[in-house]
Amino acid sequence: MSSTANRRYSASAAVQFARIDEYVDPIVEAIAxxxxxxxxxxxxxHIRSPFGKATFEARQGGxxxxxxxxxPGGINRLKHALVGPICFIAAREKLDIRWEGDHTAPTLPxxxxxxxxxxxxxxTSRFRRITFKGENLERYDRDDQLHCRLIFQPxxxxxxxxxxxxxxxxxxxxxxxxxxxRVYTIRRIDTGRQEIxxxxxxxxxxxxxxxxxxxxRAGDLVGILGPAANGPKPAKFHVLAxxxxxxPGIARILESLSRDATGHAFVEVDGKADELPLECPSGVTVHxxxxxxxxxxxxxxxxxxxxxxxxxxxxxxxxxxxxxxxxAFSAIYRHLRKEIExxxxxxxxxxxxxxxxxxxxxxxxxxxxYLPQ
Ligand SMILES: Cc1cc2nc3c(=O)[nH]c(=O)nc-3n(C[C@H](O)[C@H](O)[C@H](O)COP(=O)(O)OP(=O)(O)OC[C@H]3O[C@@H](n4cnc5c(N)ncnc54)[C@H](O)[C@@H]3O)c2cc1C
Numbered sequence: 001m002s003s004t005a006n007r008r009y010s011a012s013a014a015v016q017f018a019r020i021d022e023y024v025d026p027i028v029e030a031i032a033x034x035x036x037x038x039x040x041x042x043x044x045x046h047i048r049s050p051f052g053k054a055t056f057e058a059r060q061g062g063x064x065x066x067x068x069x070x071x072p073g074g075i076n077r078l079k080h081a082l083v084g085p086i087c088f089i090a091a092r093e094k095l096d097i098r099w100e101g102d103h104t105a106p107t108l109p110x111x112x113x114x115x116x117x118x119x120x121x122x123x124t125s126r127f128r129r130i131t132f133k134g135e136n137l138e139r140y141d142r143d144d145q146l147h148c149r150l151i152f153q154p155x156x157x158x159x160x161x162x163x164x165x166x167x168x169x170x171x172x173x174x175x176x177x178x179x180x181x182r183v184y185t186i187r188r189i190d191t192g193r194q195e196i197x198x199x200x201x202x203x204x205x206x207x208x209x210x211x212x213x214x215x216x217r218a219g220d221l222v223g224i225l226g227p228a229a230n231g232p233k234p235a236k237f238h239v240l241a242x243x244x245x246x247x248p249g250i251a252r253i254l255e256s257l258s259r260d261a262t263g264h265a266f267v268e269v270d271g272k273a274d275e276l277p278l279e280c281p282s283g284v285t286v287h288x289x290x291x292x293x294x295x296x297x298x299x300x301x302x303x304x305x306x307x308x309x310x311x312x313x314x315x316x317x318x319x320x321x322x323x324x325x326x327x328a329f330s331a332i333y334r335h336l337r338k339e340i341e342x343x344x345x346x347x348x349x350x351x352x353x354x355x356x357x358x359x360x361x362x363x364x365x366x367x368x369x370y371l372p373q
Contacts, residue, residue: 009052009075010068011101011167017062023090024058026371029344030085031056033229035145050139051077051110065097072104079169080109091366099168106164106172109225112151113137115196117220123199124274127244128213129187131197132222140196140224141189143256144231146249150198151181151223152212162223180208182359183352186227187248196224199251201244203296207358230348232256235319237312238263238284241302241332245352246323247276253321254280266305268324270296297325297355303332311340320347326354326369333372 028045032038036049047054052069067078083097115132123129140148153160161179163171173179188197200213212222232238232253238261240250250265262283269275270291278286289301302324312318320336323329329351336342336349354362354369362369 008068008070009072009102009104010066011075011079011099011103012064012066013097013099014064015062015095015097017090017093017095019093020058020061020063023086023367026089026367027086028056030089031082034081034085035226035228036081047082049078049081051081054078054082056082072102073107073110073165075102076104076107076165076167076169077110079167080165080171081169083169084171087366088363089367089371091364092368097168103167106166108162109165111139111225112162113140113224115222115224117216117218117222118195119218120216123276126202126270126274127247127276128200128202128216129197130200130213130216131195132224134194134196134224137189137194137196138191140186140227141191142227142231145227145229146185146231146252147183147229148186148196148224148226149181149183149228150209151225152179152208153221153223154179155215155217155220157221160221160223163225180212181225182207182209184209185246185248185252187252199248201247203244229350232321232348233319233345235346236262236317237319239266239306239309239311239318239320239322240264241266241306241320241322241324242352243268243296243302243324243328244274249321249323251276251278254278254284254286257281257284263318264309266302268299268301297327297353300328300331302328303335306332307335307339315340315342315346318342318346320349322348323350323352326351327373330373 036047039046043057045056051074054067057064065082067075069075069078087095113134115134117130118133119131121129161174166172184198186196187199202210242250247267259281261281265286268289275288289305291299333349336347351370357369
Protein backbone atom coordinates (compact mmCIF):
# COMPACT_ATOMS: atom_id res chain seq x y z
CA MET A 1 0.00 0.00 0.00
CA SER A 2 1.32 3.48 -0.79
CA SER A 3 2.02 6.02 1.94
CA THR A 4 -0.95 8.13 0.71
CA ALA A 5 -3.25 5.19 1.35
CA ASN A 6 -1.96 5.02 4.92
CA ARG A 7 -2.44 8.74 5.55
CA ARG A 8 -4.62 9.40 8.62
CA TYR A 9 -6.10 12.77 9.51
CA SER A 10 -6.15 13.75 13.17
CA ALA A 11 -6.86 16.77 15.35
CA SER A 12 -7.50 17.66 18.98
CA ALA A 13 -9.13 20.46 20.93
CA ALA A 14 -8.81 21.42 24.60
CA VAL A 15 -11.62 23.64 25.90
CA GLN A 16 -11.80 25.57 29.18
CA PHE A 17 -15.29 25.14 30.58
CA ALA A 18 -15.76 25.33 34.35
CA ARG A 19 -19.29 23.84 34.44
CA ILE A 20 -18.48 20.74 32.36
CA ASP A 21 -19.70 18.32 35.08
CA GLU A 22 -23.30 19.50 34.62
CA TYR A 23 -23.23 18.61 30.94
CA VAL A 24 -21.21 15.38 30.58
CA ASP A 25 -24.15 12.90 30.65
CA PRO A 26 -26.45 14.75 28.20
CA ILE A 27 -23.51 15.47 25.90
CA VAL A 28 -22.49 11.80 25.78
CA GLU A 29 -26.12 10.76 25.21
CA ALA A 30 -26.55 13.30 22.42
CA ILE A 31 -23.34 12.18 20.71
CA ALA A 32 -24.48 8.53 20.96
CA UNK A 33 -27.73 9.18 19.09
CA UNK A 34 -25.79 10.20 15.97
CA UNK A 35 -24.76 6.68 14.95
CA UNK A 36 -21.74 6.63 17.27
CA UNK A 37 -20.87 3.86 19.74
CA UNK A 38 -19.33 5.06 22.97
CA UNK A 39 -17.32 3.13 25.53
CA UNK A 40 -16.01 4.74 28.70
CA UNK A 41 -12.54 3.58 29.77
CA UNK A 42 -11.24 5.44 32.82
CA UNK A 43 -12.06 9.11 32.36
CA UNK A 44 -12.11 8.89 28.55
CA UNK A 45 -15.15 8.21 26.34
CA HIS A 46 -13.94 6.31 23.26
CA ILE A 47 -16.19 6.96 20.29
CA ARG A 48 -16.43 4.99 17.04
CA SER A 49 -18.42 5.91 13.97
CA PRO A 50 -18.51 4.98 10.28
CA PHE A 51 -16.36 8.10 9.71
CA GLY A 52 -13.49 7.27 12.11
CA LYS A 53 -12.76 7.36 15.82
CA ALA A 54 -12.77 10.06 18.47
CA THR A 55 -12.46 10.66 22.20
CA PHE A 56 -14.23 12.96 24.66
CA GLU A 57 -12.62 13.47 28.07
CA ALA A 58 -14.06 15.69 30.79
CA ARG A 59 -11.27 17.10 32.94
CA GLN A 60 -11.17 19.49 35.80
CA GLY A 61 -12.13 22.88 34.37
CA GLY A 62 -12.86 21.70 30.85
CA UNK A 63 -12.74 18.90 28.30
CA UNK A 64 -10.54 17.47 25.57
CA UNK A 65 -11.58 16.09 22.18
CA UNK A 66 -9.58 14.06 19.68
CA UNK A 67 -10.59 12.85 16.21
CA UNK A 68 -8.95 10.54 13.70
CA UNK A 69 -10.22 9.63 10.22
CA UNK A 70 -8.94 8.17 6.97
CA UNK A 71 -10.01 11.08 4.77
CA PRO A 72 -10.57 14.87 4.96
CA GLY A 73 -14.38 14.52 4.75
CA GLY A 74 -14.31 12.05 7.62
CA ILE A 75 -12.38 14.36 9.93
CA ASN A 76 -14.74 17.30 9.38
CA ARG A 77 -17.74 14.96 9.82
CA LEU A 78 -16.32 13.61 13.11
CA LYS A 79 -15.59 17.11 14.42
CA HIS A 80 -19.18 18.02 13.58
CA ALA A 81 -20.52 14.88 15.32
CA LEU A 82 -18.83 16.15 18.52
CA VAL A 83 -19.08 19.94 18.20
CA GLY A 84 -22.75 19.83 17.07
CA PRO A 85 -24.15 18.03 20.18
CA ILE A 86 -21.75 19.79 22.59
CA CYS A 87 -22.59 23.30 21.34
CA PHE A 88 -26.32 22.42 21.22
CA ILE A 89 -26.57 20.94 24.73
CA ALA A 90 -24.36 23.68 26.22
CA ALA A 91 -25.74 26.45 23.94
CA ARG A 92 -25.93 28.99 26.77
CA GLU A 93 -22.15 28.64 27.40
CA LYS A 94 -21.33 29.94 23.87
CA LEU A 95 -18.31 27.61 23.63
CA ASP A 96 -15.49 28.41 21.24
CA ILE A 97 -13.92 25.08 20.25
CA ARG A 98 -10.56 25.55 18.48
CA TRP A 99 -8.85 22.56 16.88
CA GLU A 100 -5.16 21.83 16.47
CA GLY A 101 -3.82 19.34 13.93
CA ASP A 102 -5.00 18.59 10.41
CA HIS A 103 -7.19 21.26 8.86
CA THR A 104 -9.17 20.58 5.73
CA ALA A 105 -11.32 22.79 3.53
CA PRO A 106 -15.13 22.62 3.93
CA THR A 107 -16.47 19.28 2.68
CA LEU A 108 -19.92 18.01 1.76
CA PRO A 109 -21.22 15.58 4.43
CA UNK A 110 -20.55 12.04 3.19
CA UNK A 111 -24.02 10.93 4.17
CA UNK A 112 -25.75 13.55 1.96
CA UNK A 113 -28.02 12.00 -0.66
CA UNK A 114 -30.33 13.77 -3.09
CA UNK A 115 -34.00 12.82 -3.20
CA UNK A 116 -36.71 13.78 -5.69
CA UNK A 117 -40.41 13.64 -4.89
CA UNK A 118 -41.87 10.63 -6.65
CA UNK A 119 -45.42 10.54 -5.26
CA UNK A 120 -47.67 12.42 -2.82
CA UNK A 121 -50.62 10.90 -1.00
CA UNK A 122 -52.86 12.48 1.64
CA UNK A 123 -53.37 9.52 3.95
CA THR A 124 -55.65 11.64 6.17
CA SER A 125 -56.58 15.32 5.91
CA ARG A 126 -53.65 16.15 8.25
CA PHE A 127 -51.07 13.58 7.15
CA ARG A 128 -49.22 13.80 3.87
CA ARG A 129 -47.12 10.82 2.74
CA ILE A 130 -44.31 11.73 0.36
CA THR A 131 -42.27 9.06 -1.36
CA PHE A 132 -38.86 10.13 -2.65
CA LYS A 133 -36.61 8.52 -5.20
CA GLY A 134 -32.83 8.61 -4.69
CA GLU A 135 -29.65 6.70 -5.30
CA ASN A 136 -27.22 4.88 -3.07
CA LEU A 137 -29.65 4.89 -0.11
CA GLU A 138 -28.41 1.69 1.58
CA ARG A 139 -26.93 3.52 4.60
CA TYR A 140 -30.45 4.69 5.54
CA ASP A 141 -31.84 1.13 5.70
CA ARG A 142 -31.40 0.62 9.46
CA ASP A 143 -33.87 -0.61 12.07
CA ASP A 144 -31.80 0.93 14.87
CA GLN A 145 -31.50 4.42 13.31
CA LEU A 146 -34.89 5.69 12.18
CA HIS A 147 -34.46 9.44 11.82
CA CYS A 148 -32.98 11.75 9.24
CA ARG A 149 -32.56 15.46 8.53
CA LEU A 150 -34.21 16.76 5.37
CA ILE A 151 -32.83 19.81 3.55
CA PHE A 152 -35.57 21.65 1.67
CA GLN A 153 -34.56 23.29 -1.62
CA PRO A 154 -36.67 26.01 -3.22
CA UNK A 155 -38.42 24.72 -6.36
CA UNK A 156 -36.48 25.27 -9.56
CA UNK A 157 -33.29 26.54 -7.85
CA UNK A 158 -30.47 26.48 -10.43
CA UNK A 159 -27.70 25.69 -7.93
CA UNK A 160 -29.06 23.95 -4.83
CA UNK A 161 -27.50 24.97 -1.52
CA UNK A 162 -26.02 22.11 0.45
CA UNK A 163 -24.49 22.47 3.91
CA UNK A 164 -20.73 21.94 4.15
CA UNK A 165 -18.78 20.94 7.25
CA UNK A 166 -15.73 23.08 8.00
CA UNK A 167 -12.50 22.40 9.92
CA UNK A 168 -14.13 23.67 13.16
CA UNK A 169 -16.91 21.07 12.87
CA UNK A 170 -19.47 23.77 12.05
CA UNK A 171 -22.04 23.78 9.27
CA UNK A 172 -21.33 26.43 6.64
CA UNK A 173 -23.51 27.29 3.65
CA UNK A 174 -22.45 28.42 0.19
CA UNK A 175 -22.67 32.24 -0.07
CA UNK A 176 -23.81 32.21 3.61
CA UNK A 177 -27.26 31.40 2.41
CA UNK A 178 -28.93 28.56 4.34
CA UNK A 179 -32.08 26.71 3.31
CA UNK A 180 -34.38 25.21 5.98
CA UNK A 181 -33.71 21.74 7.39
CA ARG A 182 -35.84 19.64 9.80
CA VAL A 183 -35.74 16.21 11.43
CA TYR A 184 -38.16 13.51 10.21
CA THR A 185 -38.63 9.76 10.61
CA ILE A 186 -38.06 7.36 7.76
CA ARG A 187 -41.47 5.68 7.63
CA ARG A 188 -40.38 3.20 4.99
CA ILE A 189 -37.29 2.49 2.93
CA ASP A 190 -37.09 0.22 -0.09
CA THR A 191 -33.51 -0.05 -1.29
CA GLY A 192 -34.55 -2.27 -4.23
CA ARG A 193 -36.69 0.56 -5.60
CA GLN A 194 -34.34 3.23 -4.12
CA GLU A 195 -37.26 4.90 -2.34
CA ILE A 196 -37.70 6.59 1.03
CA UNK A 197 -41.13 7.46 2.42
CA UNK A 198 -41.76 10.23 4.96
CA UNK A 199 -45.12 10.99 6.60
CA UNK A 200 -45.52 14.74 7.25
CA UNK A 201 -47.98 15.84 9.94
CA UNK A 202 -49.52 19.04 8.54
CA UNK A 203 -49.74 21.06 11.76
CA UNK A 204 -51.51 24.36 12.30
CA UNK A 205 -48.43 26.64 12.63
CA UNK A 206 -46.75 25.47 9.43
CA UNK A 207 -43.07 26.31 9.52
CA UNK A 208 -40.85 25.83 6.45
CA UNK A 209 -40.95 22.02 6.51
CA UNK A 210 -44.72 21.72 6.76
CA UNK A 211 -45.16 24.48 4.19
CA UNK A 212 -42.78 22.64 1.87
CA UNK A 213 -44.78 19.41 2.27
CA UNK A 214 -48.07 21.25 1.64
CA UNK A 215 -46.68 22.77 -1.59
CA UNK A 216 -44.72 19.69 -2.76
CA ARG A 217 -44.93 18.51 -6.35
CA ALA A 218 -43.47 15.50 -8.16
CA GLY A 219 -39.83 16.18 -9.03
CA ASP A 220 -39.11 18.59 -6.12
CA LEU A 221 -35.64 18.21 -4.60
CA VAL A 222 -34.55 17.66 -0.99
CA GLY A 223 -31.31 16.49 0.58
CA ILE A 224 -31.19 13.87 3.31
CA LEU A 225 -28.59 13.47 6.08
CA GLY A 226 -28.28 10.71 8.66
CA PRO A 227 -29.55 8.27 9.71
CA ALA A 228 -29.63 9.11 13.42
CA ALA A 229 -31.39 8.45 16.71
CA ASN A 230 -32.02 5.14 18.33
CA GLY A 231 -34.75 2.70 17.42
CA PRO A 232 -36.30 -0.03 19.55
CA LYS A 233 -34.42 -2.84 21.30
CA PRO A 234 -35.61 -6.45 21.68
CA ALA A 235 -38.11 -6.86 24.57
CA LYS A 236 -41.09 -8.98 25.63
CA PHE A 237 -43.20 -5.97 26.56
CA HIS A 238 -43.26 -2.78 24.50
CA VAL A 239 -44.78 0.59 25.28
CA LEU A 240 -44.88 3.11 22.44
CA ALA A 241 -46.26 6.60 22.88
CA UNK A 242 -46.39 9.75 20.82
CA UNK A 243 -48.35 12.35 18.94
CA UNK A 244 -48.64 12.70 15.15
CA UNK A 245 -44.88 13.37 14.86
CA UNK A 246 -44.12 9.94 16.38
CA UNK A 247 -46.84 8.07 14.52
CA PRO A 248 -44.56 7.25 11.55
CA GLY A 249 -41.98 5.78 13.98
CA ILE A 250 -44.63 3.93 16.00
CA ALA A 251 -46.19 2.47 12.82
CA ARG A 252 -42.79 1.34 11.56
CA ILE A 253 -41.80 -0.22 14.89
CA LEU A 254 -45.15 -2.01 15.31
CA GLU A 255 -44.68 -3.61 11.88
CA SER A 256 -41.24 -4.86 12.90
CA LEU A 257 -42.11 -6.40 16.31
CA SER A 258 -42.03 -10.17 16.71
CA ARG A 259 -45.46 -11.84 16.49
CA ASP A 260 -45.38 -12.77 20.21
CA ALA A 261 -44.60 -9.23 21.44
CA THR A 262 -46.99 -7.75 24.00
CA GLY A 263 -47.64 -4.21 25.18
CA HIS A 264 -49.38 -0.94 24.34
CA ALA A 265 -49.14 1.82 21.74
CA PHE A 266 -50.62 5.21 22.68
CA VAL A 267 -51.12 7.69 19.85
CA GLU A 268 -52.42 11.21 20.37
CA VAL A 269 -54.29 12.71 17.40
CA ASP A 270 -57.05 15.26 17.10
CA GLY A 271 -59.93 12.87 16.41
CA LYS A 272 -61.23 9.67 14.86
CA ALA A 273 -60.63 10.94 11.31
CA ASP A 274 -56.88 11.15 12.05
CA GLU A 275 -56.52 7.49 13.01
CA LEU A 276 -54.52 5.31 10.63
CA PRO A 277 -54.69 1.55 10.16
CA LEU A 278 -51.71 0.04 12.03
CA GLU A 279 -50.30 -3.42 11.47
CA CYS A 280 -49.22 -4.89 14.81
CA PRO A 281 -48.93 -8.13 16.81
CA SER A 282 -52.18 -9.26 18.44
CA GLY A 283 -50.64 -8.91 21.93
CA VAL A 284 -50.09 -5.17 21.47
CA THR A 285 -53.10 -2.92 22.06
CA VAL A 286 -53.33 0.36 20.15
CA HIS A 287 -55.00 3.21 22.08
CA UNK A 288 -55.98 6.33 20.13
CA UNK A 289 -56.08 9.41 22.37
CA UNK A 290 -58.23 12.21 20.99
CA UNK A 291 -57.53 15.89 21.65
CA UNK A 292 -61.05 16.71 20.42
CA UNK A 293 -60.10 20.18 19.20
CA UNK A 294 -57.65 21.10 22.01
CA UNK A 295 -54.46 22.70 20.69
CA UNK A 296 -51.67 20.18 20.02
CA UNK A 297 -49.05 20.24 22.77
CA UNK A 298 -51.44 21.45 25.47
CA UNK A 299 -52.96 18.22 26.82
CA UNK A 300 -51.75 15.61 29.33
CA UNK A 301 -53.24 12.74 27.33
CA UNK A 302 -49.92 11.01 26.67
CA UNK A 303 -48.35 11.24 30.17
CA UNK A 304 -51.69 10.16 31.70
CA UNK A 305 -51.89 7.16 29.36
CA UNK A 306 -48.29 6.10 30.08
CA UNK A 307 -49.05 6.36 33.82
CA UNK A 308 -51.84 3.79 33.38
CA UNK A 309 -49.47 1.03 32.16
CA UNK A 310 -48.94 -2.06 34.28
CA UNK A 311 -45.21 -2.78 33.78
CA UNK A 312 -43.59 -6.22 34.16
CA UNK A 313 -41.88 -6.62 37.57
CA UNK A 314 -38.65 -7.36 35.73
CA UNK A 315 -38.13 -3.99 34.04
CA UNK A 316 -35.39 -5.52 31.88
CA UNK A 317 -38.15 -7.25 29.86
CA UNK A 318 -39.73 -3.93 28.88
CA UNK A 319 -38.85 -1.31 26.28
CA UNK A 320 -40.34 2.15 25.78
CA UNK A 321 -40.13 4.22 22.57
CA UNK A 322 -41.74 7.59 22.03
CA UNK A 323 -41.70 11.22 20.93
CA UNK A 324 -43.96 14.24 21.39
CA UNK A 325 -44.09 17.93 22.38
CA UNK A 326 -41.49 19.01 24.95
CA UNK A 327 -43.81 19.36 27.95
CA ALA A 328 -45.42 15.92 27.57
CA PHE A 329 -41.96 14.52 26.79
CA SER A 330 -40.61 15.93 30.09
CA ALA A 331 -43.50 14.48 32.11
CA ILE A 332 -43.14 11.03 30.52
CA TYR A 333 -39.36 11.09 30.94
CA ARG A 334 -39.63 11.89 34.67
CA HIS A 335 -42.25 9.17 35.15
CA LEU A 336 -40.19 6.48 33.38
CA ARG A 337 -37.00 7.32 35.27
CA LYS A 338 -38.31 8.17 38.74
CA GLU A 339 -41.50 6.15 39.21
CA ILE A 340 -41.00 3.17 36.89
CA GLU A 341 -37.22 3.20 37.38
CA UNK A 342 -36.57 2.16 33.78
CA UNK A 343 -32.84 2.22 33.10
CA UNK A 344 -31.70 4.48 30.27
CA UNK A 345 -30.91 1.38 28.17
CA UNK A 346 -34.60 0.40 28.26
CA UNK A 347 -36.11 3.49 26.64
CA UNK A 348 -35.77 5.90 23.75
CA UNK A 349 -37.74 9.11 24.12
CA UNK A 350 -37.25 12.36 22.20
CA UNK A 351 -38.69 15.82 22.41
CA UNK A 352 -39.99 16.14 18.82
CA UNK A 353 -41.06 19.78 18.93
CA UNK A 354 -41.63 22.70 21.28
CA UNK A 355 -44.96 24.48 21.49
CA UNK A 356 -43.51 27.99 21.49
CA UNK A 357 -40.28 27.49 19.51
CA UNK A 358 -39.37 26.70 15.90
CA UNK A 359 -36.49 24.28 15.32
CA UNK A 360 -34.01 27.13 14.79
CA UNK A 361 -35.09 28.61 18.13
CA UNK A 362 -34.73 25.21 19.86
CA UNK A 363 -31.18 24.91 18.51
CA UNK A 364 -30.32 28.44 19.68
CA UNK A 365 -31.78 27.76 23.15
CA UNK A 366 -30.13 24.34 23.57
CA UNK A 367 -30.58 22.08 26.60
CA UNK A 368 -33.48 23.98 28.23
CA UNK A 369 -35.64 23.57 25.14
CA TYR A 370 -34.73 19.95 24.49
CA LEU A 371 -33.75 18.04 27.64
CA PRO A 372 -36.41 16.96 30.17
CA GLN A 373 -37.43 19.68 32.63
C1 LIG B 1 -36.46 12.73 16.08
C2 LIG B 1 -37.63 13.46 15.42
C3 LIG B 1 -38.44 12.78 14.50
C4 LIG B 1 -39.53 13.44 13.92
N1 LIG B 1 -40.30 12.78 12.98
C5 LIG B 1 -41.36 13.42 12.41
C6 LIG B 1 -42.17 12.77 11.41
O1 LIG B 1 -41.89 11.65 10.97
N2 LIG B 1 -43.24 13.46 10.92
C7 LIG B 1 -43.57 14.72 11.34
O2 LIG B 1 -44.55 15.29 10.86
N3 LIG B 1 -42.80 15.37 12.25
C8 LIG B 1 -41.71 14.75 12.78
N4 LIG B 1 -40.91 15.40 13.70
C9 LIG B 1 -41.33 16.75 14.14
C10 LIG B 1 -40.90 17.85 13.20
O3 LIG B 1 -39.51 17.84 13.01
C11 LIG B 1 -41.34 19.19 13.85
O4 LIG B 1 -42.72 19.20 14.02
C12 LIG B 1 -40.87 20.40 13.09
O5 LIG B 1 -40.86 21.48 13.97
C13 LIG B 1 -41.76 20.75 11.89
O6 LIG B 1 -41.14 21.84 11.24
P1 LIG B 1 -41.94 23.11 10.73
O7 LIG B 1 -41.00 23.79 9.78
O8 LIG B 1 -43.27 22.74 10.24
O9 LIG B 1 -42.16 23.97 12.05
P2 LIG B 1 -41.11 24.94 12.91
O10 LIG B 1 -40.63 26.03 11.98
O11 LIG B 1 -40.08 24.05 13.47
O12 LIG B 1 -42.07 25.51 13.95
C14 LIG B 1 -43.02 26.54 13.64
C15 LIG B 1 -44.11 26.55 14.70
O13 LIG B 1 -44.86 25.36 14.61
C16 LIG B 1 -44.96 24.71 15.87
N5 LIG B 1 -44.93 23.25 15.63
C17 LIG B 1 -43.87 22.52 15.20
N6 LIG B 1 -44.23 21.23 15.06
C18 LIG B 1 -45.52 21.15 15.41
C19 LIG B 1 -46.45 20.07 15.47
N7 LIG B 1 -46.11 18.81 15.13
N8 LIG B 1 -47.72 20.35 15.86
C20 LIG B 1 -48.10 21.60 16.19
N9 LIG B 1 -47.25 22.67 16.16
C21 LIG B 1 -45.98 22.44 15.76
C22 LIG B 1 -43.76 25.22 16.66
O14 LIG B 1 -44.04 25.21 18.03
C23 LIG B 1 -43.58 26.62 16.12
O15 LIG B 1 -44.41 27.50 16.84
C24 LIG B 1 -39.82 14.78 14.27
C25 LIG B 1 -38.96 15.45 15.16
C26 LIG B 1 -37.89 14.79 15.74
C27 LIG B 1 -36.98 15.54 16.68
